Amino acid sequence: MKNIIILSIVVLFFSCKNATEDNGKIKIVTTTSMLTNLVSEIGGDHVLLQGLMGAGVDPHLYKASEGDVTKLFEADIIFYSGLHLEGKLVDIFEKMEGSKNTVSLGDRLPKNELIASENFASSFDPHVWFNIQFFKQFAQIVTDELSKADSKNAESYRENNKIYQKKLDALESEVIAIISKLPEEKRILVTAHDAFNYFGKAYGFNVVGLQGISTATEAGVKDVQNLSEFIIQNNIKAIFVESSVPRRTIEALRESVLSKNHNVEIGGSLYSDALGNAGTEEGTYIGMFKYNVNTIVDALK
Known part of the structure; x- marks a missing residue:
């Protein structure tokens, strides 16, 4: 019953409100802490960022609170991991489609490069951030989405992405050296x-x-x-x-x-x-x- 009420609130909210900006900054909501950190790296001071899940939170079991619905309602862009990682939020995101810019990052990755799983809802393993090359693609997608939504700061987003991509390349080199x-x-x-x-x-x-x-x-x-x-x-x-x-x-x-x-x-x-x-x-x-x-x-x- 609670999920039905939350979904009804979502439909009502998104039917009567368009995306807005606050002091020139676009409002971003992310689900997992990995995505919150990523958007912070790319968005910098140009975005107002709120993450739903903090340290130690399991996204597989996470349920949206009424406070979360308010955050989602007020956001201009919502970035989530996708591939059914946030399983209990799927219904809410589906209700938002067409009313809000929701970006499922994992679903933008090439399916032929993902690990198949017959026992998981999306048919793919959703833990894609443990491949640094996939996380680099996430960074590019975030950059593109922010640049489209906030064209006046697009150059800043692209520069931040360039810097972050180099950091991720350095991370990969260090990881390989340690594992060797x-x-x-x-x-x-x-x-x-x-x-x-x-x-x-x-x-x-x-x-x-x-x-x-x-x-x-x-x-x-x-x-x-x-x-x-x-x-x-x-x-x-x-x-x-x-x-x-x-x-x-x-x-x-x-x-x-x-x-x-x-x-x-x-x-x-x-x-x-x-x-x-x-x-x-x-x-x-x-x-x-x-x-x-x-x-x-x-x-x-």
Whole structure:
């Protein structure tokens, strides 16, 4: 019933209001913290930016509040990750189509380059930001959309994008250099859920998640038992929790391994579906990526 009320409010709001500007700045709303950081890099001081999801928030399970609806109603552009990542917001975004400039970044990527998934709603793995080249495409899409909506500041957006693209290229080079220190036979990444498949494909890791692509899917006893056997057979040194997923499933996995007289450590907490706290290095996409890579390599050496 609550979702129906929110959707009705959305329809009413968007039927009677056009996009406006505030003090010459366009109003932007983003969903995930990765996108909030990205739009901040490109938009700079020319945009009024609000992100719906903060540190540690799981986008798979996120539900819109009435306050969120107000933010969406007032926005000139809404950027969301798409590919059904924000599963519980899909109905709201669909209601907005034609009434508001909603930009689904993941759905703009070439489908033949995405990882297919028969078990996920979009038929594709939505965790595309773990491929830096895809995030570079996100930056270009954001630049183009901001430039169209605010042509007087288009040159500034393009310059910010040029700078950010160079930063992302430098990040990729640094990531490759760090990972090269880890022997290929040790590049097995066991995490709480399947968020790192694009990372694995890009950098040569065998990635195994205890839960599926969506955290809405619970891991069962059989999943824990099967993965514990895999860890023992492959002599995996460390497994990882995620900042946006409860620790209990990975802790249960470790206990299962220990019960079979094999030691495995929790190698640290990785940022998967959300960045770290605002104002920290891990609160940026680049800082998050570096932190994850260093944590993974240090634990698996």
